[in-house]
Amino acid sequence: MKIGIVCYPTYGGSGVVATELGKALAQKGHEVHFITYSQPTRLDFFNQNLYYHEVSVNNYPLFEYPPYELALASRIVDVAQHVGLDLVHVHYAIPHASAAFMAKQILAQKGINLPVVTTLHGTDITLVGKDASYEPVVTFSINMSDGVTAVSESLKQETLDYFNITTPIDVIPNFIDLDRFKKQPKEHFRKAICPNGERLLVHISNFRKVKRVEDVLTMFCSLRKIVPAKLLLVGDGPERIKMEELARKICAYEDVRFLGKLEQVEEVLSVSDLFVMPSEKESFGLAALEAMACEVPVISSNAGGLPELVQNGISGYLCNVGDVDDMVKKAIHILDENNLAKFKQGALARAKEFDIQAILPMYEAVYARVQRNVLKVVS
Ligand code: GMT
Numbered sequence: 204m205k206i207g208i209v210c211y212p213t214y215g216g217s218g219v220v221a222t223e224l225g226k227a228l229a230q231k232g233h234e235v236h237f238i239t240y241s242q243p244t245r246l247d248f249f250n251q252n253l254y255y256h257e258v259s260v261n262n263y264p265l266f267e268y269p270p271y272e273l274a275l276a277s278r279i280v281d282v283a284q285h286v287g288l289d290l291v292h293v294h295y296a297i298p299h300a301s302a303a304f305m306a307k308q309i310l311a312q313k314g315i316n317l318p319v320v321t322t323l324h325g326t327d328i329t330l331v332g333k334d335a336s337y338e339p340v341v342t343f344s345i346n347m348s349d350g351v352t353a354v355s356e357s358l359k360q361e362t363l364d365y366f367n368i369t370t371p372i373d374v375i376p377n378f379i380d381l382d383r384f385k386k387q388p389k390e391h392f393r394k395a396i397c398p399n400g401e402r403l404l405v406h407i408s409n410f411r412k413v414k415r416v417e418d419v420l421t422m423f424c425s426l427r428k429i430v431p432a433k434l435l436l437v438g439d440g441p442e443r444i445k446m447e448e449l450a451r452k453i454c455a456y457e458d459v460r461f462l463g464k465l466e467q468v469e470e471v472l473s474v475s476d477l478f479v480m481p482s483e484k485e486s487f488g489l490a491a492l493e494a495m496a497c498e499v500p501v502i503s504s505n506a507g508g509l510p511e512l513v514q515n516g517i518s519g520y521l522c523n524v525g526d527v528d529d530m531v532k533k534a535i536h537i538l539d540e541n542n543l544a545k546f547k548q549g550a551l552a553r554a555k556e557f558d559i560q561a562i563l564p565m566y567e568a569v570y571a572r573v574q575r576n577v578l579k580v581v582s
Contacts, residue, residue: 209279277306300348424454519550
């Protein structure tokens with residue numbers, strides 16, 4: 204098939220899922236055309252079936268807000284006509300689903316049918332989509348999609364509860380490439396950070412408010428009084444400076460390191476003992492899955508789709524949002540030398556259930572279904 208993929212090309216989870224999906228589809232022989240405003244971060248290798256089409260937004264002094272959505276719709280039309288796309292798969296509803304709908308309408312006038320598959324990732328529904336300034340367009344463009352997927356049962360339910368949705372939603376969870384995300388021998392790195400055999404905790408996120416990074420810090424500082432440990436914080440975002448200030452106030456300087464954005468997070472994960480994800484909302488928790496694949500158990504909140512990933516007492520623990528004391532208690536239990544190896548095995552076993560090889564056919568099945576439906580309409 205010739206598949207167009209529209210996504211945010213940056214570090215966010217939806218962009219990672221879209222890019223890894225496109226790469227895997229290309230390896231399976233599909234022709235994949237990425238349509239985005241810059242090269243997706245993880246689109247970093249050559250494959251004869253992969254193409255990248257940049258969306259450029261020409262600004263004009265009259266525009267206070269450059270009309271990206273129109274430029275994107277025009278580029279989808281252009282690529283669909285030029286290469287003969289079989290469908291376009293948009294990741295993150297805003298503004299991708301409505302741009303794809305507009306492109307579909309324009310192409311229909313030219314006698315071309317372009318099915319649209321929309322994948323809902325999380326904040327496009329749970330935060331931004333609910334905002335009154337977007338809600339009518341989000342509802343409309345989900346309903347106009349030929350196929351809709353959500354990354355967890357929880358996200359599907361929240362979408363159905365909040366929006367007036369008439370299109371069926373398939374749940375297709377996030378997935379993991381186990382060839383890339385696996386524990387690597389990086390003991391020299393661990394020795395440098397934990398010279399006295401301390402336990403190593405890690406948090407990876409885009410440092411938005413919804414991630415509750417302050418809970419990671421308060422939890423760690425309490426834990427640190429009982430268990431010798433170090434904390435690595437990976438990623439960047441609006442809350443980072445505030446979190447650095449908080450860390451200086453409540454933790455010892457030598458115990459907490461902010462590493463910024465890292466490409467090879469699997470190297471850090473390979474030497475870590477515990478991943479902490481205390482999010483206020485989290486539709487799936489891709490970063491936690493990446494940790495589990497590297498044999499790192501997870502302490503997370505029980506928000507959104509996290510209970511569909513983390514098995515309480517096996518691959519980690521689920522705690523109520525903001526219950527830092529419980530997180531400390533559970534962390535002490537996991538990090539105990541009698542328990543840690545068992546939790547590490549539990550984490551890896553769970554991650555294997557989300558192997559990309561098992562999840563990819565679910566997307567292919569949705570593609571086949573929307574194509575069949577198009578053929579039915581045409582004949
Ligand atoms: O919050 C992020 O990490 C970015 C965000 C995105 O859409 O770019 O991630 C969402 O999509 C990921 C991939 O499907 C999910 O694993 C994350 O749980 C989800 N984030 C939230 O729901 C907050």
